[in-house]
Amino acid sequence: MSRTREVQRVESPAKTNIFFNGRLGKFSTFKEDDEGLSEIQFPFRFVVVDDGAHRVTGRKGLSKDAPKFRSNLAHDGYSTRLRVWLDNNPESVLAEGSWASMSARMYEQGARFTKVLYILTDVGQGKVLAALHLKGRAFSAWIDATKRINPCGDVSFTVNKVEHMAGGKGEPSLVPVFEVGKISEETKQLAEDADAILQAWLETQFESPYVAAMPVGSNNNFPTDEPPQQQEGDDLPF
Numbered sequence: 001m002s003r004t005r006e007v008q009r010v011e012s013p014a015k016t017n018i019f020f021n022g023r024l025g026k027f028s029t030f031k032e033d034d035e036g037l038s039e040i041q042f043p044f045r046f047v048v049v050d051d052g053a054h055r056v057t058g059r060k061g062l063s064k065d066a067p068k069f070r071s072n073l074a075h076d077g078y079s080t081r082l083r084v085w086l087d088n089n090p091e092s093v094l095a096e097g098s099w100a101s102m103s104a105r106m107y108e109q110g111a112r113f114t115k116v117l118y119i120l121t122d123v124g125q126g127k128v129l130a131a132l133h134l135k136g137r138a139f140s141a142w143i144d145a146t147k148r149i150n151p152c153g154d155v156s157f158t159v160n161k162v163e164h165m166a167g168g169k170g171e172p173s174l175v176p177v178f179e180v181g182k183i184s185e186e187t188k189q190l191a192e193d194a195d196a197i198l199q200a201w202l203e204t205q206f207e208s209p210y211v212a213a214m215p216v217g218s219n220n221n222f223p224t225d226e227p228p229q230q231q232e233g234d235d236l237p238f
Contacts, residue, residue: 010204013197014118015128020138025162025174029123029130044159044176046121047187048151049129049195050202052076054099056084057135058112069111074099078206084111115139117151118198120191127187129194137165137175145178156183 017030018040027044028037056071067086074082080098084106085091095102099113114135121130134142149155159176166172183191 010201012131013129013194013201014131015125016123016130018119018121018123018130018132020134020176022137022173022175027159027176040123042160044121045156046119046130046132047156047183047191048117048119049191050118050198051115051151052078053116053118053131053202055114055116056082056099056106056111057114057133058110060086060110066110069094069106069109073116073205075202075206078202112136113139115142117142118194120187120194127190129198137167137173140167141165141175142178145180149180154183154188156181156187 018027019030019037020027027040029040030037052075053073054075055073056069058069059066060069061067067088069084070087070090071082071084074080082095082097082099082102083093084095084102085093094109095106095111102111103113112135114133117132117134119130119132120127121132122128123130145157151157158179158181160179161177162174163177164172165175
């Protein structure tokens with residue numbers, strides 16, 4: 001709020017948020033006008049529009065009632081500055097800076113780096129822009145699948161199945177198997193159009209350090225809760 005300037009929060013163009021549950025091996029979508037989460041059936045197909053965004057999630061403790069870590073949205077191409085707090089005490093900032101600068105301390109407390117991929121996908125209402133959230137072993141599987149390609153290039157991705165992945169602490173969990181495919185000219189154009197809208201929105205989010213530090217809330221199309229899942233021991237500490 002300002003005496004001389006009206007600051008408006010522009011709604012995210014992402015129409016839904018998508019999460020992966022490593023215990024169940026399922027993707028679910030969250031829509032603000034729906035109740036709860038809706039499972040996405042395989043095959044799950046998508047095209048990556050932007051892969052630079054990330055945030056902090058996780059729980060401070062193992063109980064289901066433990067407070068959850070929250071942060072603003074950061075982006076490799078705009079600002080990697082994060083502000084982290086607990087959902088039961090949003091006024092108290094626990095850490096501020098890049099994830100690299102805080103990971104050693106915050107990881108031990110249960111905070112987790114979460115990749116946010118903006119994708120073009122069809123979850124039942126035609127092709128729309130969505131935010132796909134990946135952390136832990138699911139994010140490791142994504143890194144493995146894309147280390148030799150540009151995920152924002154002229155490629156598409158399909159998940160037909162899941163597989164077990166071990167490593168680090170905890171029991172093995174299920175991760176998506178990302179298969180790389182071709183992209184049609186029509187879908188390529190839709191993805192480019194969606195990216196133009198997305199980048200215009202991202203610019204509004206990072207045009208001011210105060211705007212960039214705003215909590216992730218309903219006006220950013222981020223849910224207030226995430227699908228329940230066991231704590232994975234191999235969330236990447238970077």
